[in-house]
Amino acid sequence: MLLCFLGMLLLTSCGEKKEAGVTTIRFVTWKPNQPEAWDEIFRIFHQENPAIMVQAETGPHSSTAFHDLLTQKLKNRSKDADVFLMDVIWTAEFAAAGWAEPLDKVMPQTERDRFIRSAIVANTYDGLLYGIPLFIDSGVLFYRKDLLAKYGFYPPRTWDELVHQARTITAGEAAEAREISGFSGQFKQYEGLVCNMLEYLLGNGGDILSPVSGRAAIAEQPSVDAVRFVRDSIIGGIAPKGVLTYQEPESLDLFLQGRAVFLRSWPYAWEIANDPARSQIAGKVALAKLPHFAGGKSYATLGGWQVGISAFSQKKEAAGIFARFLGSERTQKILALRAGRAPTRTALYTDAEVLAANPHFSDMKEVFLSAYPRPRSPLYPALSNILQRYFSKAISDRNSDIQREAEEATGEIDRLLSLTP
Helix, strand or coil, rough: EEECCCCCCCCCCCCCCCCCCCCEEEEEECCCCCCCHHHHHHHHHHHCCCCEEEEEEECCHHHHHHHHHHHHHHHCCCCCEEEEEEEEHHHHHHHHCECCCCCCCCCHHHHHHHCCHHHHCCECCCEEEEEEEEEEEEEEEEEEHHHHHHHCCCCEEEHHHHHHHHHHHHHHHHCCCCCCCCEEEECCHHHHHHHHHHHHHHCCCCCCCCCCCCCCCCHHHHHHHHHHHHHHHHHHHCCCCHHHHHHHHHHHHHHHCEEEEEEEEEECCCHHHHHCCCCCCCEEEEEEEECECCCCCCCCEEEEEHHHHHHCCCCCCHHHHHHHHHHHHHHHHHHHHHCCCCCCCCHHCCCHHHHHHCHHHHHHHHHHHHEEECCCCCHHHHHHHHHHHHHHHHHHCCCCCCCHHHHHHHHHHHHHCCCCC
């Protein structure tokens, strides 16, 4: 469905408005959690750029489904996509396919130096910039600080501690006729599952690909043990039965309703969880680094969304103006204040207004700066498909032979990677 943004949305239809001197560009985006933030962004852009009209097409919330929509347009060289949002893992794919326009002129080096370095690196392919980092994501642990205090606990440092705390709290609450689950996260078969599982693997000394050989590492013992822990202690232990169907909205809803002790999610959930109009636990929430396994260290998956320009756009000058505006400090500040999105511009981490609205940004800055990327490859969508199928089967079947499943997935991954030049 096309949504037309022109000032305060005064257009009477979504057809192209034929006005002398007005350039219409099409922006492909996903359904936002906080539409009011985007209303303000569009309003300001039009006020300052009356010669450019932006028509936005809102795609699905799921990054996997949105990827399918966007790639179909780009494969067909569609005129319905001048500017688009893209997940951090798509940059190499879009660049290698010739779908994304290099943005070095739109965002010169002096501007790129103002961003978190890892976000710029993630958007660079073959030495050129193809995406402007809009906001950064990294996995974090949300928890009910009131419940941990009630039972004498501190935020868990290891996954075993988290499981122990979750079991103690849920049993104690059940004795008082209050039903609550121990943990909520994203375990449906989609890209979010890869993000979640990577954090368990890394926290146990494993990985998806070996940093030494570049080959699949999911069949190595640390990785297999981490997956087994998720199957037996998380999915088969402290999480509700429906967690295998949860993406971000479902996992967050359970937490907002006061029905989960712990939640693994992204930073944007902070603003929602502490909004009394949307959350039953406002004021009772805190966050911390994700746990790790004994002898390991905490890792968070690097996420976030970027602004790209179609290589097939016939309105690249106007598209560049809009893309640069979206990546500006002012736009990122709006998203931080109104949507709780973590900025990619480093200056905003010392902005008093941003920190007052998001006090956790100060504590979690190092997590954002050191978030761990998924494999950067033009073949990543195919790699992710293998990983999604493997992880989903391994954690959903209590009788699964995880070692065998991992070895089969390893074979698929290594055959795929052999296709990379």
